[in-house]
Ligand SMILES: C[C@H](O)[C@H](O)[C@@H](O)C(=O)CO
């Protein structure tokens with residue numbers, strides 16, 4: 001079947017596939033830098049463990065060990081992914097001059113100048129994240145620590161990150177989404193669950209007292225249900241993060257990571273619930289298997305439903321900030337990055353090619369609604385996707401992995 005034939009099938013249902021392609025092309029999706037190096041970063045001992053309740057598993061050869069290697073790998077991914085990309089950096093990816101080093105609370109915009117140059121040369125915006133993990137001062141609690149000195153350190157880190165985010169937004173001419181996530185929590189039943197939350201709240205207030213233009217820097221608070229080693233209580237729980245964002249709507253927005261809920265909860269249903277109250281929300285799209293395992297995003301039912309809700313709720317009009325958050329060290333990392341990014345794009349395009357069936361729901365015509373929802377599944381979407389790839393100048397399915405394999409053989413295998 002050709003694109004023209006597929007387009008006619010969709011047109012019969014009232015869907016303009018050319019318009020869907022044109023719409024998706026300009027929607028920014030944030031590509032996380034940390035898939036390329038297993039979330040290690042460059043600012044502390046590269047042999048340090050990944051902490052904060054998150055973990056990568058696998059030992060596939062070719063992990064990026066330097067900024068240059070990571071940038072080269074990101075370039076490979078950018079070539080293979082359609083649509084508008086933003087880069088998503090963590091503070092731990094600061095780049096220092098030879099012989100220089102600054103601890104996290106002393107990081108400055110200039111430590112991200114090389115990333116700005118990288119983004120400028122590629123027309124990318126950049127999102128940012130303070131890094132409250134994988135650091136000697138993050139062995140226990142960070143922003144919720146009972147130790148004033150530890151809290152001070154991390155608050156100062158948060159403030160430094162606001163300044164860096166303002167710099168990224170200004171230099172690149174696009175808003176910077178700055179996401180705050182800490183792994184603060186307890187392995188076993190705590191004696192006090194409220195004290196840490198009061199301290200976390202006050203620490204967030206202090207971080208957000210750093211001046212910034214909310215139109216250009218969008219701080220987010222990301223919640224989590226539990227992490228490895230913090231199974232009993234997470235300080236930044238869903239109720240905490242949502243309440244904080246609701247009480248501080250002029251300063252920050254809530255971020256939902258679809259790996260951060262109980263396994264039967266779905267973030268797709270939470271999108272309209274939150275957009276009923278918040279003007280903007282942010283998402284981390286990932287794939288949890290039994291826990292927050294951060295597997296590569298597949299084109300599974302929940303990814304499709306998430307994207308349908310983004311589209312239906314006006315999320316593409318800037319109300320939903322879309323970012324990816326997965327990291328798999330057991331397969332070729334460039335392929336992992338690419339598969340996940342392309343799948344999110346596929347799910348968004350599918351959603352844009354879905355007829356609006358609200359009228360059937362409102363007239364209680366659930367039989368027809370189900371039939372039409374099921375029949376949509378066998379529409380010739382593959383042709384629409386292939387056309388989108390061609391319009392964006394990236395390879396269609398089946399035509400990109402050979403290049404990744406060649407890069408693996410020529411470049412990745414030579415890395416120690
Ligand atoms: C590296 C990310 O910031 C991190 O994955 C965080 O967003 C998270 O989801 C932790 O589980």
Ligand SMILES: [Mn+2]
Nearest residue numbers: 222257284325
């Ligand atoms: Mn996340």
